[in-house]
Amino acid sequence: MPVNPQRFLADLHALRSIGADGPGVVRPAFTEADIEARKWLIAQIEEIGLTPHIDPLGDVFGLADGRGLLLGSHTDSQPEGGWLDGAFGTIAALEVARAVMEDGGPPVSIVSFQDEEGRFGGLTGSTVWSGAVSLEDADTRVDSTGVTLADARRAFSGDTWVDPDRFTGFIEPHIEQGPVLDTAGEAVAIVDAIVGAREITIAFSGQQNHAGTTPMPLRRDAVQGFVAFATALNERMETLRGDRTVWTIGEVSVTPNASSIVPGSATFSVQWRDPDDDRLAAIEEAVQELAKETATARDLDLETSRYWALPPTQMDPELVARLDAAAEDVAPGQWRRLPSGALHDAMNVARLMPAAMLFVPSINGISHDFAEDTAEEHLVAGLNVLAKAVLG
Amino acid sequence: MPVNPQRFLADLHALRSIGADGPGVVRPAFTEADIEARKWLIAQIEEIGLTPHIDPLGDVFGLADGRGLLLGSHTDSQPEGGWLDGAFGTIAALEVARAVMEDGGPPVSIVSFQDEEGRFGGLTGSTVWSGAVSLEDADTRVDSTGVTLADARRAFSGDTWVDPDRFTGFIEPHIEQGPVLDTAGEAVAIVDAIVGAREITIAFSGQQNHAGTTPMPLRRDAVQGFVAFATALNERMETLRGDRTVWTIGEVSVTPNASSIVPGSATFSVQWRDPDDDRLAAIEEAVQELAKETATARDLDLETSRYWALPPTQMDPELVARLDAAAEDVAPGQWRRLPSGALHDAMNVARLMPAAMLFVPSINGISHDFAEDTAEEHLVAGLNVLAKAVLG
Numbered sequence: 001m002p003v004n005p006q007r008f009l010a011d012l013h014a015l016r017s018i019g020a021d022g023p024g025v026v027r028p029a030f031t032e033a034d035i036e037a038r039k040w041l042i043a044q045i046e047e048i049g050l051t052p053h054i055d056p057l058g059d060v061f062g063l064a065d066g067r068g069l070l071l072g073s074h075t076d077s078q079p080e081g082g083w084l085d086g087a088f089g090t091i092a093a094l095e096v097a098r099a100v101m102e103d104g105g106p107p108v109s110i111v112s113f114q115d116e117e118g119r120f121g122g123l124t125g126s127t128v129w130s131g132a133v134s135l136e137d138a139d140t141r142v143d144s145t146g147v148t149l150a151d152a153r154r155a156f157s158g159d160t161w162v163d164p165d166r167f168t169g170f171i172e173p174h175i176e177q178g179p180v181l182d183t184a185g186e187a188v189a190i191v192d193a194i195v196g197a198r199e200i201t202i203a204f205s206g207q208q209n210h211a212g213t214t215p216m217p218l219r220r221d222a223v224q225g226f227v228a229f230a231t232a233l234n235e236r237m238e239t240l241r242g243d244r245t246v247w248t249i250g251e252v253s254v255t256p257n258a259s260s261i262v263p264g265s266a267t268f269s270v271q272w273r274d275p276d277d278d279r280l281a282a283i284e285e286a287v288q289e290l291a292k293e294t295a296t297a298r299d300l301d302l303e304t305s306r307y308w309a310l311p312p313t314q315m316d317p318e319l320v321a322r323l324d325a326a327a328e329d330v331a332p333g334q335w336r337r338l339p340s341g342a343l344h345d346a347m348n349v350a351r352l353m354p355a356a357m358l359f360v361p362s363i364n365g366i367s368h369d370f371a372e373d374t375a376e377e378h379l380v381a382g383l384n385v386l387a388k389a390v391l392g
Numbered sequence: 393m394p395v396n397p398q399r400f401l402a403d404l405h406a407l408r409s410i411g412a413d414g415p416g417v418v419r420p421a422f423t424e425a426d427i428e429a430r431k432w433l434i435a436q437i438e439e440i441g442l443t444p445h446i447d448p449l450g451d452v453f454g455l456a457d458g459r460g461l462l463l464g465s466h467t468d469s470q471p472e473g474g475w476l477d478g479a480f481g482t483i484a485a486l487e488v489a490r491a492v493m494e495d496g497g498p499p500v501s502i503v504s505f506q507d508e509e510g511r512f513g514g515l516t517g518s519t520v521w522s523g524a525v526s527l528e529d530a531d532t533r534v535d536s537t538g539v540t541l542a543d544a545r546r547a548f549s550g551d552t553w554v555d556p557d558r559f560t561g562f563i564e565p566h567i568e569q570g571p572v573l574d575t576a577g578e579a580v581a582i583v584d585a586i587v588g589a590r591e592i593t594i595a596f597s598g599q600q601n602h603a604g605t606t607p608m609p610l611r612r613d614a615v616q617g618f619v620a621f622a623t624a625l626n627e628r629m630e631t632l633r634g635d636r637t638v639w640t641i642g643e644v645s646v647t648p649n650a651s652s653i654v655p656g657s658a659t660f661s662v663q664w665r666d667p668d669d670d671r672l673a674a675i676e677e678a679v680q681e682l683a684k685e686t687a688t689a690r691d692l693d694l695e696t697s698r699y700w701a702l703p704p705t706q707m708d709p710e711l712v713a714r715l716d717a718a719a720e721d722v723a724p725g726q727w728r729r730l731p732s733g734a735l736h737d738a739m740n741v742a743r744l745m746p747a748a749m750l751f752v753p754s755i756n757g758i759s760h761d762f763a764e765d766t767a768e769e770h771l772v773a774g775l776n777v778l779a780k781a782v783l784g
Contacts, residue, residue: 178607179601179607210757210760211733212587212735213572213733214757215570215572215638223641224641246603246607246608249615249655250650250651251650254642258642259593259640260642260663365605
């Protein structure tokens, strides 16, 4: 393999030192540390002989002369981020491009997208580059302190966009950010889809009442409505779910939320994810139906609001096949296909060109946390799978 | 019947005008309006020929010369209170005492306890009078603005306590504050017990995780633990419950409470009430057992804290029998026995002497609200039942 694992790990640790906080990093988009990391990346790009390019959103490209694959991920982090989230994919791309520049091979360009982690909404750089949102609209977004994207990007941005037609496809290596590979003791996953997700907010309203003087049959208890709905949904999911379906009730709020008062209202989120859009739709139908049934049976008022829906993104079969073969070569029997349950820039880039991803394990599934980590052998296995898929 | 319903209603409305706010009243303990109401009551007591007495807690008594029954309730209100809560019982007592002073009969004394509604904890006057809490301890209690009871009671209090041995028993008329009588279309209830209550706070802790990347079998979801517990408790209650058992999950809090995060912890109250202390204990055992079973089955950590337990108070059988007979006389077939699901001063007074209560309906079960009301015919029925039980 022409890539150099020691050099790759050294670069990963060099990037880790920028915005370091204990074992983790603090590099939200357009902060001083983020910009320092992007400038450091540009220096590496120049050193290996690619042409650096900063686009209006602050995405950093390292462009090869010829038309070929684009590899990469992001170098910004969560406010309290792990050292590998985005960095692993960006530095693996850098190492593969460097190997090509040194030893020859097909043209390989690299990228670090800006604001993947969501200071201004999430996947911001790739969203605007892919045309899903205009720069004008994105510019009006504000972060949690009221700063607009337009103001923030003044500190680090260029004038021109990179033409996507330069690229034949995109591969994004990333940490899994979930427990599947770590639990199975496997080295790599090839991502065949980024799951779609839908979320609904449901509010049951009954009658707030004295918890001592209101007999059970005369109650219209919103929390009991919530419990009945959640139980019915679990039962229905036994037949509706696929292998990869997940559903989550993550947010619950009760009014007046006092132990001696029969609760008058309960509002809660229901979110579900799956690689198959038809299944997402079937679940939505079930959720709506069960909410109505519960409300009717318990004389509760029902309000539902559809918060968001994101269709699944299928990865490119040809790129996936190349990655499969490379994984079987590098880690025989130690890899699997896996849909991504989290969103990634590859979802946006798939609008422009064939796209695929590979995952390496997250120890204990931990991510978005200073404790995020991956065994070195798995980082290197991921690098080698990428190199093999790109270089053959 | 020697009592005068028109005079009784006129007095009720006179009291309603003190601290009036729309149809409701604002007379929390030791506020200007509360003190004005107590002074007004003292004037009525003097006018009918009883001896007024203010004790150190601000309880107002109207004392008859001989040993006999004590009748009454309270004249303080919730911060946004209904016009009948406490007032009905106090003015019904006043009217019965006046009838005795005018027409002869057994000695009847009356009382308005202080701070039934809980500016300083609830049932404060009767709690201290009954010896359950010392005046010194009560004095250190603070209201929601930081004022101590010791400071507040300086505005209205006397030097000496009334000797409970003056009284042969206590009857407290009150509004039901629940929907049972109103739903049944009945006029009066005779209270045979004030239910006991127990409350436990349960906290399930699992593992906070990404709602997209964490497969269902690898989740330790605290909200799903809560749902499973609540469902199991409902099922178990089908065999454990009595006719009068109620149970309530009124307070639920989830961490981190975000729709895209598998919830790491769920903390919730479980409260149950029943007139039978053995049943309260059996339910507590079931609650503890089901919480443990749920935690074990779902790999959740469990913490329970016993928040409070209050034993049931049985009303005096002889007084209850007198009230039963009076109710059947005044409202034949239009009354029932009912345990009180709410706490009342009669619970404390029962430590000192035989005690009983009667209820009149609350329209739509509404109380602790400006909209609280009772049909005049039912207010008068309650007065007549009290008069009949006391005077024969």
